[in-house]
Amino acid sequence: xxxxxxxxDSGLYESKDKQPxxxxxxxxxxxxxxxxxxxxxxTYQGLLDSSPIDIEHVMLCMERASEIFLSDCIYGQSFExxxxxxxxxxxxxxxxxxxxFEEISSFMRHIRETLSLxxxxxxxxxxxxxxxVMAYDRPNGEVFxxxxxxxHPAVNTVWLNALALGYKxxxxxxxxxxxxxxxxxxxxxxxxxxSGWMGFLPGKRxxxxxxxxxxxxxxxxxxxxQAVEDMYGHLSHVIIRGPGYSKVFLDETFFLESNxxxxxxxxxxxxxxxxxxCTNASGILLDHVPVSxxxxxxxxxxxQLKARPLGHRCAQLQVYSIDKAxxxxxxxxxxxxxxxxxxxxxxxxxxxxxxxxxxxPYIWIAETMPERFExxxxxxxxxxxxxxxxxxxxxxxxLLSNDEKRLSNCLRNAKxxxxxxxxxxxxxxxxxxxxxxxxxxxxxxxxxxxxxQQNTLLREQLPT
Numbered sequence: 001x002x003x004x005x006x007x008x009d010s011g012l013y014e015s016k017d018k019q020p021x022x023x024x025x026x027x028x029x030x031x032x033x034x035x036x037x038x039x040x041x042x043t044y045q046g047l048l049d050s051s052p053i054d055i056e057h058v059m060l061c062m063e064r065a066s067e068i069f070l071s072d073c074i075y076g077q078s079f080e081x082x083x084x085x086x087x088x089x090x091x092x093x094x095x096x097x098x099x100x101f102e103e104i105s106s107f108m109r110h111i112r113e114t115l116s117l118x119x120x121x122x123x124x125x126x127x128x129x130x131x132x133v134m135a136y137d138r139p140n141g142e143v144f145x146x147x148x149x150x151x152h153p154a155v156n157t158v159w160l161n162a163l164a165l166g167y168k169x170x171x172x173x174x175x176x177x178x179x180x181x182x183x184x185x186x187x188x189x190x191x192x193x194x195s196g197w198m199g200f201l202p203g204k205r206x207x208x209x210x211x212x213x214x215x216x217x218x219x220x221x222x223x224x225x226q227a228v229e230d231m232y233g234h235l236s237h238v239i240i241r242g243p244g245y246s247k248v249f250l251d252e253t254f255f256l257e258s259n260x261x262x263x264x265x266x267x268x269x270x271x272x273x274x275x276x277x278c279t280n281a282s283g284i285l286l287d288h289v290p291v292s293x294x295x296x297x298x299x300x301x302x303x304q305l306k307a308r309p310l311g312h313r314c315a316q317l318q319v320y321s322i323d324k325a326x327x328x329x330x331x332x333x334x335x336x337x338x339x340x341x342x343x344x345x346x347x348x349x350x351x352x353x354x355x356x357x358x359x360x361p362y363i364w365i366a367e368t369m370p371e372r373f374e375x376x377x378x379x380x381x382x383x384x385x386x387x388x389x390x391x392x393x394x395x396x397x398x399l400l401s402n403d404e405k406r407l408s409n410c411l412r413n414a415k416x417x418x419x420x421x422x423x424x425x426x427x428x429x430x431x432x433x434x435x436x437x438x439x440x441x442x443x444x445x446x447x448x449x450x451x452x453q454q455n456t457l458l459r460e461q462l463p464t
Contacts (some may be wrong), residue, residue: 002030130452150174244278
């Protein structure tokens with residue numbers, strides 16, 4: 001049985017209030033301590049009071065932890081057991097979980113290269129009159145809090161990044177995947193990272209407001225959909241990640257010169273990681289490309305994806321509880337009035353007889369672009385492109401075009417967060433900003449000047 005506890009400055013904290021860890025097919029996997037309100041306040045203050053981060057030590061620990069994370073038994077759980085548990089709780093295919101864990105390990109192993117590309121250099125120069133001028137980056141606090149989602153394990157690299165940039169970190173894990181972050185912190189602790197620089201507080205939703213209030217002079221990242229954006233987006237210290245609304249744009253300049261890889265390229269945007277990432281495309285816009293030339297080949301390609309039950313090594317589609325699967329199909333049917341919910345359920349729902357199910361890929365031809373459509377799974381609309389407004393509110397855009405003017409317009413479009421030119425929406429690199437550069441969200445560029453007489457004093461205080 002899995003036991004997950006809070007991590008505070010004194011080590012592991014086991015609370016009296018525990019919640020069961022349940023698989024999607026309602027098997028009890030273990031239990032997780034629920035952090036009480038008082039512990040949230042105490043842990044936050046403990047992070048503020050702890051010694052400043054030693055970035056060199058953090059990077060050394062991450063490099064050591066990269067191997068520990070993949071190979072060692074951490075908190076009584078092996079790598080294989082951790083992957084299996086995440087699969088049982090989230091329904092994400094085991095192969096995708098393993099890839100995500102490898103991605104986390106790679107991020108830690110290559111942290112020095114990543115930081116060297118993210119950081120801006122210090123500007124410092126002495127003028128002819130002896131006055132020294134300097135521009136440097138000042139952190140927007142000491143503690144980075146993250147309210148994590150459970151859709152994909154690799155999203156946890158965001159708090160690793162903040163830790164390596166000199167922030168102490170406090171994590172509230174998702175209820176459906178507390179395992180990944182817990183294992184990461186265990187690996188870092190085993191590698192020698194002081195517990196006073198990181199905290200892990202599993203708990204009920206009521207602690208979220210406390211974390212938001214406590215972090216008002218710091219930085220907090222909240223992953224969520226439109227409801228989270230509407231509720232907390234106005235707070236200057238809260239960084240919202242999500243919703244995605246990623247899209248593919250394909251025009252005739254690319255289509256006429258494309259090869260057999262085009263359909264595979266499109267399919268990856270929709271189906272990488274079982275379609276559950278915020279960068280998975282939820283729609284395809286076709287500019288002077290016949291919809292029929294894309295729709296049927298793409299549907300045939302996606303129909304090759306395998307629906308398998310929890311624990312199956314060949315699964316390629318996400319598994320849901322049967323109730324959630326039926327709710328998702330109901331949501332899909334409301335977007336396409338040409339097919340009834342009953343018919344859609346009979347065609348798409350794959351029940352496994354244990355209270356879980358998968359949903360087969362579904363794409364449909366839309367006359368108008370569905371507003372705020374983003375559902376976890378391999379689902380997408382296809383429509384003919386009409387105007388630039390359809391490219392608004394796009395997290396990741398796969399731009400399949402050889403038109404220089406189109407590329408120029410997209411690069412200048414402030415409502416497109418990331419552009420992958422000729423690549424699927426899901427292709428990522430830690431050096432490429434995702435929904436805004438984390439570094440820019442955690443630091444502010446400020447300046448300083450000193451008289452010739454005070455130059456020595458200023459030089460002694462230069463940030464490293």
